[in-house]
Amino acid sequence: MEWYRKNIESTLDELNSNKNIGLSDEEAKKRIEKYGLNELEEKEKAGLFSKIIAQFKDFLVLILIGASIVSMLVGEITDSIVIIAIVVINAALGIIQEGKAEKALEALKKMASPNAKVIRDGHLSIVPANTLVPGDIVVLEAGDIIPSDLRLIESSNLKIEEASLTGESVPVEKSANIVLDEEVSLGDRKNMAYMSTVVTYGRGKGIVVGTGNHTEIGKIAEMIQTFEDDTTPLQKKLDQLGKYLGIGCLIICGIVFLIGILQGREILDMFMIAISLAVAAIPEGLPAIVTIVLALGMSKMVKRNAIVKKLLAVETLGCTTTICSDKTGTLTQNEMTVVKTYTGNNVGEVTGKGYAPNGDFYIANEKINPTENINLNLLLSIAALCNDATLEYEKQDDIYRIVGDPTEGALITLAEKANLLKSELNEKYPRMEEIPFDADRKMMTTFHENFIDGKIVSFTKGAPDIVLKRCNSIYLNGNIQPLTDDMRKDILNANSNFSKDALRVLAFGYRTYDKIPNDISSDNIENDVIFVGLVGMIDPPRNEAMDAIDKCKTAGINTIMITGDYKETAFAIAKELGMAESIDEAMTGEELNRISDEELKEKVKTTKVYARVSPEHKVRIVEALRANGEITAMTGDGVNDALALKRADIGVSMGITGTDVAKNTAEVILTDDNFASIVSAVEEGRIIYSNIRKFVFFLLSCNIGEILIVFLSILFNLPVPLLPIQLLWLNLITDSFPALALGVEKGEPDIMNVHPRDPEEPILDKTMVAGISVQSLAITLATMLAYIWGLKTYGMDNLLIPRTIAFTTLITAELVRAFSSRSEKHTLFKIGFFTNKNLVYATLISFGLLMAVLYIPVLQPIFKTYALSLKDWGIVLRFCIIPIVAGELNKWIANKTSI
Secondary structure, three states, X not given: OOHHHOOHHHHHHHOOOOOOOOEOHHHHHHHHHHHOOOOOOOOOOOOHHHHHHHHOOOHHHHHHHHHHHHHHHOOOHHHHHHHHHHHHHHHHHHHHHHHHHHHHHHHHHHHOOOEEEEEEOOEEEEEEHHHOOOOOEEEEEOOOEOOOEEEEEEEEEEEEEOHHHHOOOOOEEOOOOOOOOOOOOHHHOOOEEOOOOEEEEEEEEEEEEEOHHHOHHHHOHHHOOOOOOOOOHHHHHHHHHHHHHHHHHHHHHHHHHHHHHHOOOOHHHHHHHHHHHHHHHOXXXXXXXXXXXXXXXXXXXXXXXXXXXXXXXXXXXXXOOEEEEOOOOOOEOOOOEEEEEEEOOEEEEEOOOOOOOOOOXXXXXXXXXXXXXXXXXXXXXXXXXXXOOEEEEEOOOOEEEEEOOHHHHHHHHHHHHOOOOHHHHHHHOOEEEEEOOOOOOOXXXXXXXXXXXXXXXXXXXXXXXXXXXXXXXXXXXXXXXXXXXXXXXXXXXXXXXXXXXXXXXXXXXXXEEOOOXXXXXXXXXXXXXXXXXXXXXXXXXXXXXXXXXXXXXXXXXXXXXXXXXXXXXXXXXXXXXXXXXXXXXXXXHHHHHXXXXXXXXXXXXXXXXXXXXXXXXXXXXXXXXXXOOXXXXXXXXXXXXXXHHHHOOEEEEEOOOOOHHHHHHOOEEEOXXXXXXXXXXXXXXXXXXXXXXXXXXXXXXXXXXXXXXXXXXXXXXXXXXXXXXXXXXXXXXXXXXXHHHHHOXXXXXXXXXXXXXXXXXXXXXXXXXXXXXXXXXXXXXXXXXXXXXXXXXXXXXXXXXXXXXXXXXXXXXXXXXXXXXXXXXXXXXXXXXXXXXXXXXHHHHXXXXXXXXXXXXXXXXXXXXXXXXXXXXXXXXHHHHHHHXXXXXXXXXXXHHHO
């Protein structure tokens, strides 16, 4: 339907909606049933059959299947069936694990989906964008992503960037009152706003006319690729590692095969041993386990109030060396409270905390009625009217909540403490026009009628230094007087004193007109303003932020505050948080403008606070830090922060106050806007990387040990200790459950007591190579000693028992030493043997599977095993502790030599 050719009233009538009340919740639910969710149809996912086929495309699995076919052809039916069964079990595990990872990622993507501000039942609410239905009234502000196709019904200086839809790079000016008589192209529909485009300026309202695939963007959804997770550098390293190991293993297996043939062994036997050894030795499950661990780590981060949108970010978080944080709401509580006023040359104080409109007003320590003080009454009225936020009371939780900017919320609360309700003031003095706030002007102006002597008035609020420059007179006790230099000095002194107390200061003024001006622009309106007063508000630091900053210091992570506040205010908060000690560690945006990029590279090494900065300054700071080799996380919440979030190694958006643009750009979204959550996410990133190293270490040392056992037995012309079927079973029960359990280790106690790792650091560093060498040799030694004991005790003629002893010793040794793999440097005495319950359960399951093939009669002939006696178990238990003892001794020696 061509909604752009309909006027506002007919559009509202056709969709049976009201621009002030919107739809009821009940009606919205009915329309969701009728129209469906506001979501684009995703590409059809691979079905179960496709996933099963994908599991059998691996080269080594194909070799294994080929081996089973050869076995069947030569009459080894049992071996063939068991090999196929194990291949199927491996495939099933792969599908299950893949499904879990998909579900975890889907849940996170849903949580990260944007919200929309909508009027329902006459109240402004924030709802998930996918619940919008035709007829909903959506409120638009700068930074919002348009959540559906809208016919605009109100607009004020509204501009929308439509490049994603039309290719037009310049934002398009929009007007709700235009009605187009003829068919026009998308780019010329000035009264429409389309899904996925971005509000860059102004504000407005629109009625939803299309959702999901019935939007313009839905019609070309096939051309838009949905986000796909990149292969992380870590995964690339692991894939490369797996290939190198695979080639190495295949070469060794080939050598084993040739030596066996030269020794006169059966070709088929050696072929089966070589193939099964290759499959058992190559860690083909590494990429799958890494993906699962990263996905599980993302789920853990959600519980710690951080939604990570990309697997890459999980890995990079652990390398973070510098965190650049906004102040308001991140390092502070984001409950701005006005505590001081300046009107009529008098400093006043206001009591009360947070957004609850309860408190008293004082001037010169004397309690006053603010509505009887004409200076203060005018100030409070401007504060409430020149304001886009709303204050809502949630009766169920008995709390007051702000919808909108926290600073504006504090002003509404201030006015309501004097019983000046914004809703009543807006009804009495309705807004006619406005010049919205933007970061360049640092001001906002609104027009109202009949406020002073029946005239039209413009109210201006903004940064004190900016507003004061635009003022030429002052309001004092009902009179307008010229603003003298002494008066300016007094105002600036009051502003400075407020700032030194860590207060955020805003200035207020007004102008009157006989009629609404034709040219409503900043240059024309925001001049010759009458100064009214100042307010000073505070946003106290979060207690948990102080603890998090201390943790960062211990972890070798540099913390930097970047804020639009004044230098004195920013430094006062930074000092209280323990981020900075001297004012010399603070820098303003103006000072930034005076230095080159090369000079800034040196400055960022010592600067802890950046005040009065613009989004462009943030980009320069990030680039200077990265030029110094810092891995930088940058927070942001506004549309203008998007570039800095992109330039940073990790972009972190605020989940509560952040615009949709910031959330869409960032890799991490904080659901509580709390600095401590960034630090928690960094800690979780370190834990995840550490756990990946642990199971890589475990798998490689196991697999290399298995190769050495078979290689040495062939080299010394001994009967092979492990049969193909046993190697396959061994691979199944030791490389799956214990490895996954190591991947969810809770983290070492001093994980945040070490400096960040180098992102270029190889997985197989010197420490790990040494550990793998020790463990592989210990596993080989334990198994070969047990096997030789079996050969001597039971003789060469009865290989069933010696092989079973070797098989059992190897599996038991690997399961026991999995506990040693839980830490690269801490001994089990420090971390505790049973503190990872997942590993306890995993080893019990694996041990149970071992006992099954040893003692269930029907399985014994299949796996060529024997029911071991107590005497045999004595040998097994004696030798199986060699690897864990070797691992613990290796850690102890390494710790001693590093002291």
